[in-house]
Amino acid sequence: MPHFSFEYSANLENMIDIGKLCSVIRESAIETGLFPMPGIRVRGFKAEHYSIANGDEKHAFIDLSIRLREGRPQDMKDAATKIIFEAVKQFMTPALEQHSIAVSIEMRDIDATLSPKTGTIRDHLPT
Amino acid sequence: MPHFSFEYSANLENMIDIGKLCSVIRESAIETGLFPMPGIRVRGFKAEHYSIANGDEKHAFIDLSIRLREGRPQDMKDAATKIIFEAVKQFMTPALEQHSIAVSIEMRDIDATLSPKTGTIRDHLPT
C-alpha cells in the first residue's frame, strides 16, 4: 500500500546515484515499522525540463511524495516521515555540501474507499 | 476534466503493452458514464529507477491516479473506480499470472475553485 514516488531534476543524476537512493528510501521505510514490506513501492521520475529559483541551471531538486492508506495515527506518520527524511538527507550530505539542491518530502493519506488494489508480489517473495 | 495518470516500473514494459493499457483505461472510463469523453486524458509515466518490497528486481508495479472535479456523489465515484479497476485487472490477468506485479488505483477530487482550464479538443472532434 505505501507509495514512495519522487521527482528530480535531470542534473541530480550527476550528483547522486538515483538507483541507490531508491534502495535507501525502501530500507528506511521498512525501518520505520509503519509499512508492511511487501507493499513498499519506491520509484523516481526524472524531469528533463525544469526551472528553479532564479533559473540558474546549476540548481537541482528532489521532491518525495509518500502516500499511505488512511488510518495511521498522526504521531506515527510524523515519526516515519522523520526517519525517511533523515535517511535521504544523510545519503545526500556529500552532494548537499557541494551543490545547490532543494530536498522535500510530503506525506499524505489515500482515501481507502476509492483505492482498490490487487497483485502477486506476496506470492513471489521468499518464504 | 478527468485525469488518469499512472506510474509504472520500467520492467512492466516487458510484461504488458503500455499503449494498449492507455486505451483500455480510456474506454473503460467512457463506459462508466461518469466522465465526459472529450475531457478524458489518460497517460503513463515510466520509472527507470525503482525499488519494491524486498528489493528484488523482478517485482513490478502500476499505480493509477484518477482525479475528477469535485461534486460527484460517492456511490457513482465508487462504481466508476470499480469498473476501471476491473478493466485494468482483466487486461493484466495474463501478466499477473506470470509475474510479480502490484496494481493500485486511487481516485480523488480536484478543488473546483483552484483549477482553471481551457482547450481546443472539442473543436477537433468529429461531429
Add this chain to the structure above:
Amino acid sequence: MPHFSFEYSANLENMIDIGKLCSVIRESAIETGLFPMPGIRVRGFKAEHYSIANGDEKHAFIDLSIRLREGRPQDMKDAATKIIFEAVKQFMTPALEQHSIAVSIEMRDIDATLSPKTGTIRDHLPT
C-alpha cells in the same frame, strides 16, 4: 516550498518549447508575489504513452499541479492561480489556435506537519 509540476503528452514537444514553458511558469510564479523565489521548483514530465478523448493521436494535453504550504488565504491562492494560468495560456496561444490541446491547472495545499525539507539553494543564489 512551492512546487510546479506538469505532465504533458509527448506530441506537445512538436507544438511548444517545453523548456521555455518552464521559464514562463517560473517567472509568472515570481510575479504573483505569493511564492518566495528561492523555493520555486518548476518541472515537466513527458508521457510517452497517452490516450485522449476519442483516442485520436492528434490530441495533446498539459496538466499543471501547483502545491504550496498550507496557510495562504484563499483569495491570494485564487489570484496566483489566475496569473499563472493566464501566462501559460498566453504562451500557448499560437499552439492552441493550430492544435487540439487541453490545458489544466490544479492548486492544492501541502500539510505542513508532514513535509520536512532542507536544501542549499539559498547559499548558491547571487547576493
